[in-house]
Amino acid sequence: MDIKTFGELINWTRDLHAHLARCLSHCATKNEEARAQALLDYLATHESEMERIVNEFKSQGDSKVLETRVYDYLSHHPIKTHRTCDEPYAQLDFEGICREVFDFHDQIEDLYRTMADKAEIPEAKELLQSLLTMEENEAMRLARQIGRMNDL
Template sequence: MAFDQTKDVLNHAREFHQKLSVFYDALKESASKERTRALLDYMSRHEKYLDDCLAQYEEQVSDNVLDTYFKYGSESTKITAISEFEIKPEMEVADVVAAAMHFDACLIAFYREMAQRALSEKIREVFENLLVMEEHEQIELSKQMLGFDSL
């Protein structure tokens, strides 16, 4: 049985954003269409931004909350591996949008489960706040994607 502190779970989410940034950046090299490359560049920068936001949020959370343990850690609730996502040889804008929505849904499910597993109200609140933030991010991302799709 794995035990993680709240800060470990938050670091797990930050690592996911960092890996997504690298993932989108790597895909950019193989994309032949300028529009797709521009979207992948935007997504890479956006994931870096989300990583920074999560780091700032973590700084606002009390050490007492960050040091609290979960009975079952983030290892038992893995965020879907990026490598499990099917990558097409020639990614189109729609494929990038599908990938982004898939990964957002994975994070939303992760935050929801961690909120449900929280043993205290303060920790539940941390993950519920992140859940709301990620759901809002998904809506904003959808709006941005519509803009890219109409270019």
């Protein structure tokens, strides 16, 4: 996707969460390990919620900020994800799934952090910082929930 504005960046991030949710849900039925299936189901639900939350940033955002051009996006490393969902999570165990999903979230956080540091317009910096804070908080919540699942 060619990202030119902050609004398009938010759309792209929302779509990444949506794609991951569909992929995790699809793979849950294919994984043979019961714990991994439960984890994949939980993660799919969480990613769908992340899609909804990110979309709220778009619907509640200042249209001037959302239409502001993003210049530094192309210099950031692209986020690595299983865009085709060729069932990668169906082959992973509980820990492998966790590593993959947390790596995905770390990459999004890194993108927002990098862009917030480079933002010259205060409103854009505030938007990116809010997105970063939301991603960080959701990742911490996810880690706590997965920790509880691991304790069972």
